Amino acid sequence: MNILVVDDEPLEIEQMVYLIEKHFPTATVWKAQDASQAIRLARKTSIRLAFLDIQMPGKSGLDLAQELRTETKADLVMVTAFQSFEFAQQAIKVGVMDYLTKPIIEEELVRVLNHYTAHSHxxxxxxxxxxxxxxxxxxxxxxxxxxxxxxxxxxxxxxxxxxxxxxxxxxxxxxxxxxxxxxxxxxxxxxxxxxxxxxxxxxxxxxxxxxxxxxxxxxxxxxxxxxxxxx
CATH class of the missing domain: 1.10.10.60 (Homeodomain-like)
Structure with missing residues (x-):
């Protein structure tokens, strides 16, 4: 299973990759630090699940989510430091399946991953x-x-x-x-x-x-x- 992690902070990416590989070592994790890199990866790789940081230079995570919707069939999960009704509405409109808040809590990440992997079965x-x-x-x-x-x-x-x-x-x-x-x-x-x-x-x-x-x-x-x- 291919998982894409998109964040402009390298340390945030490495934390996510570490936790994903710790609990789901059979997954292949791809990393991108901006929307352009993420789109290039999505076009050449069959991404099953993507974690998108909402705040990035250039295109935001929500903008990227809209573009990925036309490029892939991946399930999209937003990663954000904010919790608001307005954000939830925007996320639903672009087809985001779930979201995580920063700092990432290991148990919450595993909960989300369990929805999209065979591990829970x-x-x-x-x-x-x-x-x-x-x-x-x-x-x-x-x-x-x-x-x-x-x-x-x-x-x-x-x-x-x-x-x-x-x-x-x-x-x-x-x-x-x-x-x-x-x-x-x-x-x-x-x-x-x-x-x-x-x-x-x-x-x-x-x-x-x-x-x-x-x-x-x-x-x-x-x-x-x-x-x-x-x-």
Whole structure:
């Protein structure tokens, strides 16, 4: 599922991306800092859900929402520091499905996301499995050990996971670990690559670096240098 986050404040974007990837790591998040960039992304990518900041230089979020209505079939959610009847009326007129107020509250964002993703429709078995992965991704997690913990057959869990989540168990765990590592590289600039790999559940720095490059088309070291330089 493709999600678009539009805000002229880079820190606001990164906070949203962090929270989305934390709770919905299978989503692909696209970022734009103005309406023109957002429209270009929408024209080349099948956006399912877009979060639009209402106050931006040039076109406002509401103006952008009107334009996106003609370009995509995406559900639109406004992000604003204001709560007013007039704003709600304008948002309804352009087909906005929901809105969030700043500063973003994690629980509210998850509530909104649940309306537009399959996550809220996961079976109890898969919800339990995902909870364990999200809380213990830094530990040694295998399909068989996890299946044993929740008292089901490992082959059944493998099949259910693929059917409901849309990816294999091992692929999901690795992807979630890589997202965690991506955040940690910036949050802990003095930590070694090896220690970050270990903290995120990887057995070796070499394997971690290989997987990171495959996933993000850059090395952990180069990614950190680029992100810290941009700050």
């Amino acid at each position: 996961y079976s109890e078995t898969i919800r339990h499995t995902l909870q364990i992965i999200h809380e213990e991704f830094d530990e040694r997690l295998t399909l068989s050990s996890l299946a044993s913990r929740i008292h089901i057959n490992s082959a059944y869990l493998s099949r259910k996971f693929q059917e409901e989540v849309g990816t294999g168990f091992a692929e999901y765990v690795n992807h979630y670990r890589l997202l965690a590592a991506k955040r940690m590289l910036c949050e802990k600039p003095d930590a070694t690559i090896s220690s970050i790999a270990e903290s995120c559940g990887f057995n070796s720095q070499h394997y971690f670096s290989q997987m990171f490059r495959k996933e993000f088309n850059t090395t952990p070291r180069d990614y950190r240098a680029k992100e810290l330089y941009m700050e």
